[in-house]
Amino acid sequence: MVALKFTIALVGIVLALAFADETESDLNSKFLMLDSQLKKLSQKLSQDNLKVTDQLKEEASKVIALKEQVDILKGQLEKITLENKYQMSSKHGLGILKPNRRYSRSTAGDPDVVVFSAELSHVLDNVALHSTVVFDHPIFRVTHSYDASTGVFTCPTSGLYLFSVFIATHKTDTEALVYLVLDGNPYMSVISDRSSDGENDSGGNVVMLPVNKGQRVWVETDINDKQSFWPSFTTFSGVLIHQTQ
Known part of the structure; x- marks a missing residue:
């Protein structure tokens, strides 16, 4: 009777150890799988960050180019505005000196x-x-x-x-x-x-x-x-x- 109880106990211990080994193996597998997924997500996140950075640089370059174009257009507009002012003042005799009896071709050599x-x-x-x-x-x-x-x-x-x-x-x-x-x-x-x-x-x-x-x-x-x-x-x-x- 004692021997039978001992045998049953021993079988129980063996089964418990086997189950524990199987559970540890499953946990290790799940850990490795999760670690692999985490690495893939990190890699994808890094790639996405690089893409976003490149896009931001490209947009910044476009903004700089647009600002330069605005500066050029602003300069052209200011020049046109001044030329129009010169023309208007010239019509009213207030701006650019126009040839007359004093400032004429005959005065070109006048010292x-x-x-x-x-x-x-x-x-x-x-x-x-x-x-x-x-x-x-x-x-x-x-x-x-x-x-x-x-x-x-x-x-x-x-x-x-x-x-x-x-x-x-x-x-x-x-x-x-x-x-x-x-x-x-x-x-x-x-x-x-x-x-x-x-x-x-x-x-x-x-x-x-x-x-x-x-x-x-x-x-x-x-x-x-x-x-x-x-x-x-x-x-x-x-x-x-x-x-x-």
């Missing part, structure tokens, strides 16, 4: 009449240090003493001249600073602070100088490299006030 005014016709970006700013669009001039292809005024008549320079910074982090230069010597400076938050700064100055016939006057960048300027608002003008012998 008493020397006057010019020129502007930028386009955005001028990344202008190197110590470069001549070329105001390529003559607004008005009686003689051709100002060369719109070089930005240099060559004095045709000795006398006292009044020069004005105005600059407006294009959207940039660089402060704009230029000098009015007479035969390599700076005589007047103009500064325009760096742009911020989409706002554009401007600056101007006026000077009177005695200039001899043949001397050259121009506007040159100084202090900072890669300066940028808005069109129309950036101008260079000069006029003979008093002729000297």
Whole structure:
């Protein structure tokens, strides 16, 4: 009887151990399966994050491109607006000087009449240090003493001249600073602070100088490299006030 009880107990222990082994095996299998699924989900999440990052970069590039186009269109619109103002003021005799008895073809060689005014016709970006700013669009001039292809005024008549320079910074982090230069010597400076938050700064100055016939006057960048300027608002003008012998 004792032997039978012992045998039954032993069989029970063997069955319990077998069941425990089977349960542990199942748990290990389930753990490995869940671990594999977790790795796959993590990998998929990483891939999705990369796709989203790439999409965000692509959208950011599109936004930057659109902003550049808006800046270009804004510059063109401002130029057209100014040109319309010039035309309207010209019709009423308030703006650009028109040929008349004093400013006519017959005065082209008149040494008493020397006057010019020129502007930028386009955005001028990344202008190197110590470069001549070329105001390529003559607004008005009686003689051709100002060369719109070089930005240099060559004095045709000795006398006292009044020069004005105005600059407006294009959207940039660089402060704009230029000098009015007479035969390599700076005589007047103009500064325009760096742009911020989409706002554009401007600056101007006026000077009177005695200039001899043949001397050259121009506007040159100084202090900072890669300066940028808005069109129309950036101008260079000069006029003979008093002729000297």
